[in-house]
Amino acid sequence: xxxxxxxxxxxxxxxxxxxxxxxxxxxxxxxxxxxxxxxxxxxxxxxxxxxxxxxxxxxxxxxxxxxxxxxxxxxxx
Numbered sequence: 303x304x305x306x307x308x309x310x311x312x313x314x315x316x317x318x319x320x321x322x323x324x325x326x327x328x329x330x331x332x333x334x335x336x337x338x339x340x341x342x343x344x345x346x347x348x349x350x351x352x353x354x355x356x357x358x359x360x361x362x363x364x365x366x367x368x369x370x371x372x373x374x375x376x377x378x379x
């Protein structure tokens with residue numbers, strides 16, 4: 303779960319989809335990098351992930367793209 307923007311809008315997404323499709327999410331949501339000394343005992347971080355400086359509309363557009371490989375933009379995004 304992500305808490306996005308000043309409005310603190312809750313956005314739910316699948317960790318595996320985000321990590322597969324985006325290196326930034328992989329780093330945020332994943333375990334320690336492969337080959338690091340503690341990768342076998344590392345546990346992925348738990349949410350919620352607070353993204354207070356991101357506009358919810360923009361974050362939802364990113365999520366839409368990661369899930370569908372297309373995105374609908376408007377003048378607000």
